[in-house]
Amino acid sequence: MSALTPTTALLAEPARRPTWWRELNAVVAVTARDVTLALRTPGMIALSLLMPIVMMGLIGGNLMENMAGGLPFDFGQFMLVGMIVNMLVMTTTMSMTSLIDDSDSDFSSEMLVAPVSRYAIVVGKILGSSFTALITAVGVIAVGLVMGLTLSLHAALGLLALAPLMCLSGGALAVIVMGSIKSKKAANLVVMLITMPQMFLSGVIIPIGSSTGVLFVLSRILPMTYCVDLARAVVTAGTPEYDSVVLFNPAISLLAIAGLTVVCLVIGTWLYARSERER
Amino acid sequence: MTPVIEVEDLVKQYKKTKTPAVDGVSFTVQEGEFFAFLGQNGAGKTTTISILTTTLAKTSGTVRIAGFDIDRQAREVREAIGLIFQRPSLDRTMTAEQNIRFHAAMYGLYPYRPSFRLMPADYRDRVTRLADIVGIGDGLFKAVAKLSGGMARKLEIVRSLVHTPRVLFLDEPTQGMDALARRNLWDYIDSMRRELGTTVFLTTHYIDEAEGTDTVCLIDRGRIALCCPPAEMKATMGAATLDDAYVAYLRSRPGLDATTLGEVLVESGVRR
Ligand SMILES: Nc1ncnc2c1ncn2[C@@H]1O[C@H](COP(=O)(O)OP(=O)(O)OP(=O)(O)O)[C@@H](O)[C@H]1O
Ligand SMILES: [Mg+2]
Numbered sequence: 001m002s003a004l005t006p007t008t009a010l011l012a013e014p015a016r017r018p019t020w021w022r023e024l025n026a027v028v029a030v031t032a033r034d035v036t037l038a039l040r041t042p043g044m045i046a047l048s049l050l051m052p053i054v055m056m057g058l059i060g061g062n063l064m065e066n067m068a069g070g071l072p073f074d075f076g077q078f079m080l081v082g083m084i085v086n087m088l089v090m091t092t093t094m095s096m097t098s099l100i101d102d103s104d105s106d107f108s109s110e111m112l113v114a115p116v117s118r119y120a121i122v123v124g125k126i127l128g129s130s131f132t133a134l135i136t137a138v139g140v141i142a143v144g145l146v147m148g149l150t151l152s153l154h155a156a157l158g159l160l161a162l163a164p165l166m167c168l169s170g171g172a173l174a175v176i177v178m179g180s181i182k183s184k185k186a187a188n189l190v191v192m193l194i195t196m197p198q199m200f201l202s203g204v205i206i207p208i209g210s211s212t213g214v215l216f217v218l219s220r221i222l223p224m225t226y227c228v229d230l231a232r233a234v235v236t237a238g239t240p241e242y243d244s245v246v247l248f249n250p251a252i253s254l255l256a257i258a259g260l261t262v263v264c265l266v267i268g269t270w271l272y273a274r275s276e277r278e279r
Numbered sequence: 280m281t282p283v284i285e286v287e288d289l290v291k292q293y294k295k296t297k298t299p300a301v302d303g304v305s306f307t308v309q310e311g312e313f314f315a316f317l318g319q320n321g322a323g324k325t326t327t328i329s330i331l332t333t334t335l336a337k338t339s340g341t342v343r344i345a346g347f348d349i350d351r352q353a354r355e356v357r358e359a360i361g362l363i364f365q366r367p368s369l370d371r372t373m374t375a376e377q378n379i380r381f382h383a384a385m386y387g388l389y390p391y392r393p394s395f396r397l398m399p400a401d402y403r404d405r406v407t408r409l410a411d412i413v414g415i416g417d418g419l420f421k422a423v424a425k426l427s428g429g430m431a432r433k434l435e436i437v438r439s440l441v442h443t444p445r446v447l448f449l450d451e452p453t454q455g456m457d458a459l460a461r462r463n464l465w466d467y468i469d470s471m472r473r474e475l476g477t478t479v480f481l482t483t484h485y486i487d488e489a490e491g492t493d494t495v496c497l498i499d500r501g502r503i504a505l506c507c508p509p510a511e512m513k514a515t516m517g518a519a520t521l522d523d524a525y526v527a528y529l530r531s532r533p534g535l536d537a538t539t540l541g542e543v544l545v546e547s548g549v550r551r
Contacts, residue, residue: 022387029384
């Protein structure tokens with residue numbers, strides 16, 4: 001250990017950059033932390049590849065064999081696209097429980113005391129959670145291939161381009177509930193309570209064109225409904241199937257996703273920051 | 280002189296508790312001052328620091344740090360401060376260096392890159408030197424979970440010094456650190472104060488560390504009991520060291536005049 005020489009010890013601090021740059025840099029740092037964490041636990045990645053096998057292979061396969069007769073569209077592709085979106089949103093939601101781990105390890109204090117907006121922290125957490133989600137989505141495509149379900153290249157690229165927005169919308173919804181929960185057990189339960197109904201309400205495996213009443217309202221306020229619909233619009237664009245599987249104009253869907261995401265982010269971030277400060 | 284920490288009538292009552300943890304505290308710390316905030320376990324030191332550093336909501340009162348209101352200008356306050364938490368706040372799965380890099384990025388000092396080698400030379404140099412000062416050199420690339428308790432503490436110190444804050448809050452910074460590392464740390468903090476005029480707000484149970492401060496404030500069950508220069512406190516209590524003066528004060532204070540263990544146990548309700 002070197003003896004202390006004050007003048008050399010006190011290095012000049014680098015000039016701080018403009019605010020927008022700093023916010024972006026903070027998002028990158030928060031995201032990178034969760035990605036590093038995911039990469040360091042290969043067990044989690046292996047598990048997240050098992051999910052598609054169960055969801056797509058078992059549940060999806062079963063539905064295809066026993067339920068799909070007499071539909072005016074290709075059920076296999078209908079479900080494949082739904083499952084891809086479902087895995088993106090569902091896995092992001094599950095990974096958001098790491099907010100509670102941060103709180104338990106007091107690392108959240110380190111993040112929250114930093115001079116960046118709370119949005120940068122929350123968005124970084126969501127994007128970090130999206131990393132595993134992307135892996136599971138690729139897993140769904142792989143399982144789909146094994147089952148003989150294929151996507152055209154341009155459809156796959158289109159979905160890939162939309163994936164971050166879809167994860168963001170799911171993660172933003174998750175922050176609202178996760179932001180104020182303090183126990184991991186409760187959080188895991190809540191994840192189940194959101195992701196399971198969401199799968200049916202937003203038309204992942206069963207069309208929702210005829211939903212009415214409460215189910216109709218719920219389906220229309222879930223961002224995932226529009227994600228699924230937009231994904232189907234991208235995949236079936238220009239084919240005769242388009243009209244039988246797509247409910248909304250893609251522009252409307254995009255707008256709805258963006259709008260709902262912003263609303264969820266604002267409410268969720270406020271709740272999260274508040275619950276960390278109010279003790 | 281410019282006041283850099285202004286606290287007025289600060290009250291904090293935690294949820295579901297009957298009595299406030301901080302009960303009408305007021306004090307001012309001037310720019311460049313070395314300020315010690317002493318008190319027994321549970322006196323309200325960490326609660327006060329948490330509020331001053333925007334991580335805990337207050338119940339009432341006003342607090343300004345570097346001229347900024349902690350509620351309405353929280354971001355400006357955060358910009359001006361550095362903080363070592365009493366409770367470790369490291370990511371234990373990341374390496375020591377990754378923790379520091381994360382911090383540097385959050386404070387907008389350097390662009391975040393996915394590995395140490397890709398970080399700017401200036402960053403690498405700075406981190407290496409700071410790590411040398413507190414002596415964690417070879418632990419820098421180990422996962423925090425694999426560091427000893429004292430090493431982890433040193434890491435938190437390096438992290439809080441990577442940016443050069445105007446006001447540095449230290450909540451029992453040296454707990455668990457070896458003698459040499461403690462000495463080096465205090466030398467470094469002295470040089471920061473001299474060369475940069477950094478204001479230091481310290482809580483500690485090693486009272487000798489407060490010997491060189493400009494002001495000592497004693498907090499007792501959520502209230503300020505005494506605020507004065509250490510020399511004055513020593514003179515008043517007729518003690519040679521601040522540690523002696525502090526203990527003498529605690530023994531003499533109203534409400535707890537127990538001096539033997541038996542009496543202490545009775546006082547604190549452990550024994551009837
Ligand atoms: N989250 C909390 N909820 C309820 N009460 C709390 C909470 N945190 C602290 N307290 C209480 O507030 C009081 C002051 O605690 P604080 O942590 O500020 O003490 P301190 O002076 O830092 O003590 P120490 O020297 O042990 O660190 C204590 O009575 C403590 O039990
Ligand atoms: Mg404390």
